[in-house]
Amino acid sequence: MSKRFKTVLRWCLFAGLLLLAMLLQTSLFALVRPFGLQMSLLPVMVACIAMRAAPESAALSSLFTGLVWCLSGADCGSLAIVTITVSGAACSMLAGQLLNRGLVTALLLSAMSLLLVDGAAALTHVYLGALPPMLLATALLPALALSLVFCPVFYFVTWACAKVGA
Amino acid sequence: MKKVSKKVRIILVAALVLALLTGAAGVMTSHATVGENVVQTLLTPLRGAAAAMTRQAERLYNYVYGYETLEAENKMLRQRIADMEQEASRAESLQRENDRLNALLDITAQNTDYKFAGAYITNRDGSSWGDAFTVGRGSAAGIETGMCAVTQYGQVVGVVTETGLNWATVTTILDSSSQISAMLSVSGYTGIVQGSYQSQGQGDLRMNYLPTDSVLKNNELVVTTGTARYPKGLTIGYIAGAGLDETGVAKYAALTPAADFSSLEEVFVLTDYQSN
Numbered sequence: 001m002s003k004r005f006k007t008v009l010r011w012c013l014f015a016g017l018l019l020l021a022m023l024l025q026t027s028l029f030a031l032v033r034p035f036g037l038q039m040s041l042l043p044v045m046v047a048c049i050a051m052r053a054a055p056e057s058a059a060l061s062s063l064f065t066g067l068v069w070c071l072s073g074a075d076c077g078s079l080a081i082v083t084i085t086v087s088g089a090a091c092s093m094l095a096g097q098l099l100n101r102g103l104v105t106a107l108l109l110s111a112m113s114l115l116l117v118d119g120a121a122a123l124t125h126v127y128l129g130a131l132p133p134m135l136l137a138t139a140l141l142p143a144l145a146l147s148l149v150f151c152p153v154f155y156f157v158t159w160a161c162a163k164v165g166a
Numbered sequence: 167m168k169k170v171s172k173k174v175r176i177i178l179v180a181a182l183v184l185a186l187l188t189g190a191a192g193v194m195t196s197h198a199t200v201g202e203n204v205v206q207t208l209l210t211p212l213r214g215a216a217a218a219m220t221r222q223a224e225r226l227y228n229y230v231y232g233y234e235t236l237e238a239e240n241k242m243l244r245q246r247i248a249d250m251e252q253e254a255s256r257a258e259s260l261q262r263e264n265d266r267l268n269a270l271l272d273i274t275a276q277n278t279d280y281k282f283a284g285a286y287i288t289n290r291d292g293s294s295w296g297d298a299f300t301v302g303r304g305s306a307a308g309i310e311t312g313m314c315a316v317t318q319y320g321q322v323v324g325v326v327t328e329t330g331l332n333w334a335t336v337t338t339i340l341d342s343s344s345q346i347s348a349m350l351s352v353s354g355y356t357g358i359v360q361g362s363y364q365s366q367g368q369g370d371l372r373m374n375y376l377p378t379d380s381v382l383k384n385n386e387l388v389v390t391t392g393t394a395r396y397p398k399g400l401t402i403g404y405i406a407g408a409g410l411d412e413t414g415v416a417k418y419a420a421l422t423p424a425a426d427f428s429s430l431e432e433v434f435v436l437t438d439y440q441s442n
Binding site: 082 | 171173185199219220
């Protein structure tokens with residue numbers, strides 16, 4: 001297999017994973033809410049994929065992810081384009097330059113990504129008066145913490161996909 | 167830490183521009199944009215599949231974790247259905263009994279001297295050639311041999327041929343051994359009604375020893391002439407045909423029994439009446 005083909009295959013797999021996370025979040029976890037909390041899988045998947053890619057590739061893939069997420073009718077979609085792109089680029093740069101690409105890093109970067117993407121959306125709602133500030137502590141943070149449960153799974157899946165294109 | 171590369175900065179600026187554009191498009195128009203249409207159209211089948219899989223997963227979850235609950239619920243519902251079926255069956259039985267007693271009331275209203283003992287059929291004769299059944303009341307209820315068993319409409323079913331304390335055997339008029347003195351209700355000819363059993367639950371009656379010059383009409387009512395045990399005027403059947411008997415010196419009439427033997431459930435034994 002040529003290197004170019006491997007790269008295309010790897011990114012196809014990553015795109016599939018992003019789509020899967022999106023679908024799971026909007027179908028299964030829109031219905032099944034553990035402890036009444038809405039799981040957020042997309043930022044975790046973006047962080048795990050960004051860890052495996054160069055900053056430019058991670059930023060570009062995150063931009064597309066954000067755009068698709070926005071156009072699919074997501075809440076605060078326009079803001080998500082920016083936050084997801086920034087999150088992807090930041091995760092890639094931090095993982096590549098300051099941290100290693102281990103599981104703990106993945107957990108840290110996923111938490112950061114969740115805070116950035118979902119936190120920004122929640123703050124927008126608070127700013128618009130649609131959400132009481134108290135809910136940031138009582139609902140948002142537990143939901144983000146619970147979403148991190150998926151980080152190890154996504155970490156190993158993206159690791160396997162990255163191996164395909166290595 | 168390295169500086170943010172130019173490409174990344176361009177991408178971030180592009181993201182900002184796209185965010186502004188999509189935000190502005192959302193504010194300016196209430197319709198879906200082209201981009202939204204494309205993405206939603208492409209995602210719809212995938213979402214449908216995801217939703218279907220979610221439903222399947224939910225069903226599996228419910229199946230695995232809800233199995234015991236469902237089993238218990240199923241058991242309870244089965245028990246409830248059985249109870250309800252039993253109740254419905256009992257209600258139907260009571261309704262039928264009520265109908266029969268209502269019909270019987272008409273007969274007793276017309277014949278105030280008639281005393282009946284109602285008895286359920288508990289057993290039917292299993293032999294091939296006889297036609298008899300056992301009822302669940304006997305001498306304790308005043309039933310004696312030779313008494314006449316009728317339906318709620320006063321149609322003759324048979325004669326009691328054996329009695330015990332709490333049981334009695336009724337040999338029906340369809341049995342070939344049965345002989346009942348009878349008369350035609352209009353023309354007044356008398357004869358003996360005998361059974362000519364054919365098969366279980368089906369049979370014909372034959373009224374023998376009618377005068378050769380008798381004029382018989384189809385559907386003419388045949389009733390009992392009465393004995394010391396049962397009164398006259400009880401309906402036996404209707405004429406369905408006629409002919410000369412084997413000796414050629416008497417006529418016979420083929421009868422259709424008035425009682426419906428196939429659906430008999432309860433009979434009423436005429437235990438007493440005032441013979442004039």
